[in-house]
Amino acid sequence: MTGPLKVALLGCGTVGSAVLRVLQDQAGDLGARIGRPVEVAGVAVRRPAHHPDVPAHLLTTDAHGLVTRDDVDLVVEVIGGIEPARSLMLAAFEAGKSVVSANKALLAEDGVALHAAAAKAGVDLYYEAAVAGAIPILRPLRESLVGDQLSRVVGIVNGTTNYILSRMAETGAGFGEALAEATELGYAEADPTADVDGFDAAAKAAILASLAFHTPVSAVDVYREGISTVTATDVARAAEIGCTVKLLAICERVGNGSPTHPGDSVAVRVHPAMIPTSHPLASVGGAFNAVFVEAEAAGQLMFYGQGAGGEPTASAVLGDLVAVARSRVTGAPGPGVTGYANLAVRSMAETPTRYHVSLDVADKPGVLAAVAQEFARHEVSISTVRQTGRGDAATLVIVTHSAPDAALSATIAALREMPAVRGVTSVLRVEGLS
C-alpha cells in the first residue's frame, strides 16, 4: 500500500479545528514522518453550517458512516462525552481502524472495554490529549517508564482550578471572588462544576493510575473533593507554614498493612492539599498543568506545560496520530495497555493522609492536653503544634503525622464537639511535608 492514509475526524470544535488546520497545513511534514502521505477523509459534525472554514466536501453528519468507510484508515475522536463517542469508537475498531481520542470521561469510564476491543481488532487506541493537554505523560507512562516500578503519580491536571487557587494565593481573595474573575477572563466555563468539583481531575487521575499501576481504575474508584470549600483562611494558613494550596490528583501504590487488603493496593484521590513551596508542583501557577512521577529506578520526574486549549491539545492528538499511522504503515499495532497487576483500589477511609488543622481555642490550662487527647484517642500522631494569640483569641495549628483518613476525619468531627474548641477554622490535607 502506498496511497495516502486517510483520517476521519469526529468533532470540529476548538481541538478538532486545530487538528484539522495542522493536518492540512503540515501534511507534507506529517507524511514524511509517518512514511506515507496523510489526508483528511471527512469531518463529522452535528451542524455543518457552523463550520464555514471546513471544505464542504469533507463535512458530514453521518459519523458512523464516516468511521466505517472502507477508505478510512484512522479515526480521531474529539467529540467528548460518553455517547455517541463510545459507539463510534467501537464501530471503528470493529471496522479495523485505529483510534486517537482526547476523551478523558470515556476512557476513565470504559477504558478496559475499549482497550479490549482495540486489542481484539489488532489496532491502536491512543489518548495522550485526554490528560494534561499538550504534556506528554500517558506515552511516558505507557512506554518510556514501563520497565520501572512506579510508586506515585501526583498531578495538577486541571487548569481552571489551578488558576483559581493561584489567584487566591496571590490576592488573598476568597473562592467566590477568584472564580468570578476566572469566569470573566475565560479560564472557567459558564458552568464550572466539572472543573471546580474535581470531576475533570478525577477522570484524569483514573487514567493516570490505570497506566502507572497496570491496574484498571475507573472514575468511580477515585475519591473526589473539589475546591469550592477552600477558604482564604486555608490559603493564608498554608502560607504560614511555607506551603501553597493545590488541587492534586494523587495516584499511589500503597503497601500492605490494611486488614482488608493484605497485598499492595492503589489509592487514587483528588482533593485540595497544602504542599511545601519547595515542591516542584508548588511553582505550577495559573492555568498550567504538571505531573510529578516517582519511580523506583528513575527517581523523581516532572512533566510540565499547557493542559488545555485548542493548539496545545491538538499537539498531543497529532503526536498520537503520527504514532498510530506509523503502526498502520508497519502493519503491527503499537504497545498496548496492560491491567495484569489488577491491584485492589483502597478506600479513602483506609488511605494514609496527613492533616493540617487550625482551631480557635481559649488559652487556658488543659486545653492543649484535651485537644491532644482527641488525636490520641483516634490513634493520630501529632507532628507539630503551634499557638498564636492568647486569652480568648488563641489559635492552635496542628499538623499530624500520617494516619488513615477515616481516623483523621473522625478526629476533626470530635474536635468540633469539644466545648474548649470555639471553632475549627481550617482543615486541609498536607502532602509532601517531611
Ligand code: HSE
Ligand atoms: N477543563 C480542563 C481544565 C481542561 O480546566 O484544565 C480540559 O480537560
